[in-house]
Amino acid sequence: MAAYSSEQTQTALPQGLLIDLDGTLFHGSVMIDGADRLIRLLKELELPYLFVTNNSSASPETVAERMQAMGIPAEPEDVCTSAQGAAAYIAGEKPGAKVAVIGEEGLLEAVRGAGLNVVYQNPDYVLQGIDRGLTYDKVAEAVRLIRGGAGSIMTNPDLLLPSEGGVIPGAGSIGAMIQAASGVQPVVIGKPSPILMNVALERLGIGAERALVIGDNLATDIAAGNNAGCRSLLVMTGITNKDNYEALRLQAGAEPDQICEDLNELISYISAMFRK
Known part of the structure; x- marks a missing residue:
């Protein structure tokens, strides 16, 4: 997969992240290892982000409370639901x-x-x-x-x-x-439609070309990023893994710009981008 190279200038860095939830930061009510440290890193870097979810049943307040209970820093204003x-x-x-x-x-x-x-x-x-x-x-x-x-x-x-x-x-x-x-x-409205992504981009106040979509599902998260014109990063923490990647890629007709095995690798990747 293509990665951001050391030759790229600061202008190529994302100005905001659109992050999936279930399968990316947690499974059910259990935090995926590194999710809390990832969000703390984004806060430290002052890198804007939104949690973008297809969930339509829970309010942003409820979503944030559930995440907080798992140990993941979250506020209602961080959440963008379908x-x-x-x-x-x-x-x-x-x-x-x-x-x-x-x-x-x-x-x-x-x-x-x-x-x-x-x-x-x-x-x-x-x-x-x-x-x-x-x-x-x-x-x-x-x-x-x-x-x-x-x-x-x-x-x-x-x-x-x-x-x-x-x-x-x-x-x-x-x-x-x-x-x-x-x-x-x-x-x-929801992923893989670009409509939800466009609503999230408007809230962040950035263009699609300056956003990075992060998720575990090729058919929803990555396809939504592709459809909205955003760069995308796949984490193999949920739906997609090494064994099913090729089959799911062909089925979804979508491909990420970057792949990270887990959130620890994602943390290292983001740190390398912004701490050169």
């Missing part, structure tokens, strides 16, 4: 829009926080994320509204989610049912 991305996208398309929400508290909070109105009569958009209280009636109503002209927005395309008892259907599985019944392909 729920926030979806709300920002809709607000950009139609400020104050009426939105019918299929999702959990994190999604509802993001929608209201963006100045949008949660309604279930004549909405401008149907916004769907993960909803573990999903019912047939909710799906039927969403289909009716979309077929009636409401725009269809999906927070993220993840078909499966990790859980204590194994994987469970994710937002993408719910979205697949709604799409099949409505005949309308939704606008997808």
Whole structure:
């Protein structure tokens, strides 16, 4: 993989990082070795970053609290969720829009926080994320509204989610049912779509060419970086490893600019870039 060479000038250094969470900094509720030291290094270097996650169910406050409990420095303002991305996208398309929400508290909070109105009569958009209280009636109503002209927005395309008892259907599985019944392909916000990345870049105040995306999943993190025009770095701490890399690379159609075996190597890599 291509790396930053010693001949490159300071202008080539990233001005901000977009960092994935589950599989990159932690597994479930367990911190991956080096995650705490990585964030402390970024703070020491005063290098801006955001934690960018496809999770639409948890608020930034909840995400930050979970990370803090693992020992990873995190504040709500460090977190950018697909729920926030979806709300920002809709607000950009139609400020104050009426939105019918299929999702959990994190999604509802993001929608209201963006100045949008949660309604279930004549909405401008149907916004769907993960909803573990999903019912047939909710799906039927969403289909009716979309077929009636409401725009269809999906927070993220993840078909499966990790859980204590194994994987469970994710937002993408719910979205697949709604799409099949409505005949309308939704606008997808989360990774690998560039929309969430663009929202995060705007928050950081940098262009895509000056950002570095860090993640463990070629099909989501690295593909999102590629699609948004960012450089990307793969850490083999989660989905991707040496054994499956080539197969996943071909399947995803995405390739990182750099690979690090673990977070310790990533820490050394970043230190070498900024401490020449």
